Amino acid sequence: MKLRLGLPKGSLQEATFQLFKQAGFELTVRSRSYFPTINDPELEVVLMRAQEIPRYVNDGVLDAGLSGLDWIMENEADVVEVADLIYAKNTSNPIRLVIAVANDSDIKTVADLKGKRIATELVRVTEKYLKSNGVDAYVEYSYGATEVKVPHLVDAIADITETGSSIKANNLRIIATVLQSTTKLHANRNAWKDPWKKEKLQNLSVLLQGALRARSKVGLKMNVPGDKLANILEVLPAMKQPTISQLVQSDWVAVETILEEIQVRDLIPALKRGGAQDIIEYPLSKVIP
Incomplete structure (x- = not known):
């Protein structure tokens, strides 16, 4: 099968x-x-x-x-x-379906779209959104290059944006978010x-x-003197609790944890000052809670 x-x-x-x-x-x-x-x-x-x-x-x-x-x-x-x-x-990040108009357009809100022409690839979604806001407008299907159609061909567009940079680059202004999509x-x-x-x-x-x-997490390993462990654990984040194991014939311990990658930059110097040695950061393929 x-x-x-x-x-x-x-x-x-x-x-x-x-x-x-x-x-x-x-x-x-x-x-x-x-x-x-x-x-x-x-x-x-x-x-x-x-x-x-x-x-x-x-x-x-x-x-x-x-x-x-x-x-x-x-x-x-x-x-x-x-x-x-x-x-x-x-x-x-999630993407957004937004309604955008020219920067110098008189259209300020969704209500101002009444009787206007809107181009989009998502005709049904856009029509439902406008109807829910009590707006009667003409929504047409766009076969591409949607952003360049304002203001010469249409009054507004409903288009997908990930960062908003393309909207700004085409001198457009967002007036509403229709939906957030993943x-x-x-x-x-x-x-x-x-x-x-x-x-x-x-x-x-x-x-x-x-x-x-x-993708947002990394693993962190280090060796810590036993008398410094309490200090290290005070600053060390973990998904639940760090893993601690005794080194053979030593008063040192090995400490391992999983944490957000964004935390590591500031954390490693603090761990070093706290007495940690042999600090290793490594990437992860999967995290299954």
Whole structure:
């Protein structure tokens, strides 16, 4: 038996392949191919546009897939959310669907969009948002280059942004956030009812989430004199408690902990001053709580 999995081709492809590699899955794809090989005989992978994946999962053509919440909503797909995977093309932050206008536009709020023309790839999501705010506007599908259409072709756009830098670079101003979206591992409802496929997806979820969790953390090892241990433990963070083991025929101990990488820069000098020696920092592949 195999689980047929849809992965996003395009802007999110490289980040997805890197995540799978960290989780233990080697994906290889030839140029112009849509069917990567993977070092798991129980997985069959298909590459396609993230916009289409929820529809094929909904229809049962795919057992499961990775795509953003925005595209699940746009396709009105009735799927099972297996895992929330917070990663994007360039960062580990959620992306946003925002409404933006030209910097010098008279449009200041969503209410000002009444009767205006808006371009977007997410037509249904945008229309629902406007309707919920009591705004009647014309929403048209954009086939690309959405940001350059303001103000010459449309009055506003609803577009995905990760950092907001592209919006600013095109002299646009955000007036509202329609939704915040993250990548979702989602499954077809019938596939989720199959015990084998459900377990396979749950296992995949554990590994992918563990890989993401590890990205912000590192391991730290050190040797500490026994009479300095209390001082070290006062400043040393840990996921639960540090691991402490006695060195052979010595009054020294080895201390090991997992912590946020951002803490290490200031922590290591403090540990050194506190008496720690042989300090080693090392990266992590997965963190499974």
